[in-house]
Amino acid sequence: MGGPEHSLTAPTAQNGGHHTPDGNAAPPSLALARHLAAMRQRAGLVLRAEYLRPALLPPFALLGLYCLGGLLRVPQHLPDNARLVLLAAWLGLCGWRLRAGLRGIAHPTPAAINRRIEQASGLTNAPLSTLADRPAPSPDARTALLWQAHQQRVLASLGRLRAGWPHLLPHSRAGQAAGATLLAALVVAGVLAGSSAPGRILAAFIPGRDDPDVPLPRVEAWITTPSYTPNAPVFLKTDASGTSSPAGTAPSPQVPQGSHLTVIVSGIATAPVLRGGGGLVLDRTQVQQLDAQSWRLNATLAHGGTVRLAGRGRTLAFWPVNVLPDAEPEVKWGPRPGAPKGEWRTRLPYEASHAYGLSSLDMEMRLAHPARGMDDRRVLSLPVPLAGHQHAVKGVLTPDLSEDPWAGMDVTGTIVAQSLSGRRARSAPATFTLGARVFHSPLARAILDVRRRFALGQESRADTASDLETLGDTPGPIRDHSGMALNLAAVIAMLDNSRTDAHTAWVGATNMLWDLALDIEDRRDGDDASAQASLDVRAAQAAVAQQLAKLRTSGTQTQDAKAELDTRLQALRDAISRKMQALANAAIRNHTAIPDLPGFSAAGDKAFSRLMKQLQSDAANGHSEDALKRLQDMENATERMRNATPQDLAALARQMVAQQKAQEQMAAARDLTARQTGLLDHAQSRLDERLRAQARRQNDLADDGDGEASNYTSMPTSELLRQLGLPVPQDADQANAPPAPPPPMPDPAKAEAQASARRGERATQHALERATEELQNEFKDLTGKAPAAFDDARTHMREARKALTDGDDATAATAEEKALEALRKGRQQMSDAMKGNGQNSTPSFLPSFGSPSEDSSSGSGSSEQGENGSGQPSDETDGANDRDDASARRDPLGRKLGEGRDQSPDDSTHIPDTVTRQRAREIEQELRRRDSDRTRPQQELDYLDRLLKPF
Template identity: 65%
Template structure:
């Protein structure tokens, strides 16, 4: 009878009997599970033993000593053995029978006489209804008497003594090995089962790692240490790791947001590896090898932002300007690679979109740049149109930044010829596709048939005919025809404009000048892009500059000839040619120096100045030539006045030298008398520290500068009384007796100098009046110089050379200031003058030459104000470089002439050494007057 049938029958009898049957079914289910576990565990014990043996070997680090390949074979073989034995033991298992399940319940529940067998048993023999009822009643009594039914716990102990002993020994060995291994035990077991993995007891490989910044960053490499601090590196930096002592290749991972790319691995030799990877985001770098973390470093990656670019104030062309002003600013943390301006039409035509790119000059790779360029964009068909522009900056790291768009107008050249303007208008309409190709050809043909300069000149007519033929030729593509026709129409318009007032020679000179300027600009561009300033490149630039110079010279000759034909008053045509040649030569020399030194921006600026000058030549009118003539007259007068001032200054310096020579003679006489007195009555043991510097100088026979006695005195001594004259200021008769003949000679010299000084006063008055007539201004310093000259003349009358020298020094200083004031006044006049086509004339020059700057040239040699400026600057550099007596400074040589040879004795030498030591001590005392220290420095320098 099945359990389900019995349960059904019993449940149908009473509810109590049904509950007992359910409890019995649950107990049998649990007992079946326990029996399965008791049978399964013995089947797993051999496999567990095999695995335990291998773990024991792993704890003893036996497999780890095998090569990775052999270890893989051992692990695979051992696991295969375990799998085979497990499969064999599991396949031998049989499910527990009903009899075994009931016997397990009976043993666990303590039931006797196998009562559960009665529940499944049947009566023997023939069974009638009474017998069956009696049997069922017996089963119910048995079921009711069962009580609590248990299945018990599985018995997992080995069934045999041999197995118990083997399991105990294995467990004891594992525990002992685990205790010996300590915290490294799990790592040893993993390393035993995973080939290519080292256990924790294997020494760590040696790791050297550093981060190399990208090429655009000037930073030094960052060496990675213990990884506690996070270094900051630019985006795109390259990590390099050298791993020594690792048999298999290492692996690098990114964590906490780190982004790695472009990984490269290289085996250097056995056990040595090199890894490289690019860092793109902040995070942690983890270097692993053979199952272990070799190193990890937190790294902060600084993002490389795009460069900043913006416009400066007032971009675009002003009213009447033919150049387009492009002010710009750009910056990047690591440097700029290129800079340009991108332009687009505000109102484009119907043709394809076009971008006009204007490159901006850069010297090297600056981190920030700010400047203004004024390129000539008048040749472009967009000239005179409104455009939107952006400054585009490209960093050396490859990022691009753009400024905000601004709208301005492109500069356009001024054309006076109506025919030239008509050609340009037609050219613009065709280039912007506001006029069709056939319509442009028809209009050009009609323009050629109209009486005028094109019809009268064969060359221009043939040029126009070739343009029309290009436009009507169907075999030429639209783009090719547009490009060619636009360029030819520009040349035609320039030719028409050049021949408006000039002849063939003037027109050809203009064409040659434009071609030479384009050649120079192309060479400068090649030198900047290639970064070459070698001898060959400089020679090529020099040849092209020579061609440009010759073309400009021919253009100036043509202008001069035109002026003669127009009866324009130019007083000195040869002087005009020489002045222009000299000015352009200087500008070209500066251009060559800038290009040779890599200053491409400055070189292009010089070239623009020459282009501006030639453009003004092209537009020169008779009124411009007359204005140039007036400028030349004013320049000539300015040169003459500068020469007069230089001559006056030179003569004033001579008077100062005369007074100083007389003072030197007096001082030498004083020194000789003092030495004679000391030789007669001196004891040689004087305290030189208590003497003044002037007394020490007299003992050495050296001249004493004026003012030294006032500035220096003996330590602790009182300065001279203000009303008491110093020894150098007293009359000669009060200090020393000089030869009467010499005294008479000096007196005659004073009278001569006094007369000369009076003449210089009158000359200064005349110069002041002439300058006021020329500029309407009077240098204030001239009045100071006039007063000082008068004081010097009075001192000479009184025979006081020291006072005269002081007044003459003041006069020279005032003359130098007056010269500078003259230059400033002439510069102010130049700002309001009209532009000239000769650099240095007018306000449009390069700033090197301005009107009225002093020069010694007479004007006949074609000198320019630029030359005057250079000479003036040299004189300014020498200003103030004089000793206390007003003489030019030397290098410390003896300035006292010696008429004879004197060999000092031992006492004199000893005294001289002591005095020298005292002078050196005073020279090291920086608290003394600066004038005295300078004098002592020059005095002691040769020693």
């Protein structure tokens, strides 16, 4: 093909064809030559396609037959292995037939290319062959020029050339019919298959893939949240079309991070797979075959997105899942951590929370400003007790860290919280001071200074032993007391012994030196009994704390454990009793004024005994945290006793005197209230008797009449208002009012008895008024505050006295009831004033025995407890006793009878009997009837309108 193209263009290039005057070739001839060359290339391609037709038609026919079988789902009915063999054999046959056909293909010749162009372009006389011809050998120049001119004319006469389209159909009619039949069958089968046609063809060519017409396998899927969450499993639903959604209304379930996805697929021969999309991450995916047609898939959800379940080339299900990240716990310090001024306990407030619960909470403390030579690697760790797996905790720990070598130094604390999901978080650091005990003995402070330097690594063991030997030779309690000298010698020997390892020496020396310093401090006044009692108290408290920790750790309340706790509590009670006796003896030696020393001891015994009972009850009921707080309160009280001075005992004496006076005044106030209640009962009894007599008389009048008139129709308006206790206007009685019925004739003896009773009650009321005034003045002298309610009480007492003089029991009862209410308010004001002044509080050396507070380092309790410091019953306790005594003297309506006692504020309201209530209703109905009678004077009607308007 390259030869003719060269022979066509060569003459033009050598001779120039038609030349222009300047020697250039003519452009039209060159364009025709290029067009002919391009057409020959196209014709070559067409011929090659026609030459490939015999080789490609048989393989394509075989592939068409296989596709037809796929559309008819013939291969899909075979097992996967058989389908693989059939596909391999069929493709092998197609390949063999293609190779055989390609082996005999020839390349198109230039002559064939020219003939193809001539036939497609409709050229006659083979003009392209003329362009390829050559003149006879050795032509002369004239003949050559003529030949070239001839070729130029032939080239110019070619016109538009074409290569045509390749003929790919079979030449024979049988072949054409077979091809048309196969194509029609494919079209019909594709139309019948519809949208499933591509899937069927792919399934036919891919073994292990199902076509869309195969029923989907059964899918069961659910998401199990982690064990630390309370959420129920989330079940996922799959419909028949393969689209999936979670069961319920929410299209995208929200599950915590780390949830487990479980999928059960039934009715599928090969293992399905789980894939994540949209950012979803699946961790630890596992596939387990349950039987020949069932599979179990497990995966852990790490991030949200879409879960896609695929099997045998199809999407079996997909679910959008929103995975909530597992956040770190929130933890921080509370306000004002550290030891309050003058306290030896360290206040450690904390707050922590996590959505799924907390597993542990620890406080880590390090030295804030370590000096040169100090070991800055030490960490003081303090676990925070958690009741179960709480989602949010907030509280205050008040541990006694005064024994730690860092006591009194600044530390930097961090709270470390760990959630049930394993996430950890640290709070922002806080710098505060650890609590430290106050030591007054110079020798004790010197020993503690040596102990601190050794514990913090500022001194070696040898230097520490040398310093302790020097302190042992110093004149003082160590040389005077053989036990202290032996303890100090034991510490020095431990430090000098090279066979004792560093940790044992560190722990033993620091503990023994601390006990030695406490013993020296206790003996600074030369009181061996008090020092020994303090030592016994500390040992007993440590034993109780150890037993409580054991009960808390085991979580069981066995009989032996309870008995052991009782034994240790009894030992603590005895030790505290000896300590209080030692304090009392010291007070006698120091001539401290304590007017009621036995009362002080009894108060201490009662306070500590009650606190121990509550501690024992908390421990028996499994409330170990409350029991530890009770013990902590007890430790605070014993520490205050240990540091007691003669001045403290003198202050205690003044406090006890003030308490005794306050209790006497509270008892006087209770007596006033009880006597005022008796006066009210007497007046109420006479009033009720009178009202019942009037009711009987009016009922008799109503029975004698026509039955239509009201019992109060004939009574003047002023009398009706007076019986209701309302103010009576001067013009309330009108001339047109019907006359009142004549009053009944009183019994002279009974009237004289009532008059005598009123005279006696008037004298009693006057005495109560004077007593109230005296009590108010005495209380003001004691506390500096006068209860204002006592002024109101005396005013109402005077009103009651005047009403008794006038023989008006109704007015007297009303005034006495107001006086009684004012007395109750005055008692409450007295109680509040004593609480504010500390007069009714527990003595400073005794523990409070209320509910354990959040901060166990608080001081003494308040008067709201059942007993006060002096061992006398409080006002509330006596009130309870009064209520018990008065409960048996009540009428069926609960109203007090006879000489009542003081009641609670809720019982202060007088409860009228049935007759009184019925009389009040009848009087109110009569007033309304008169208000509706518009014939009455306008002034009376206006007053009745104003009177009845609020009702």
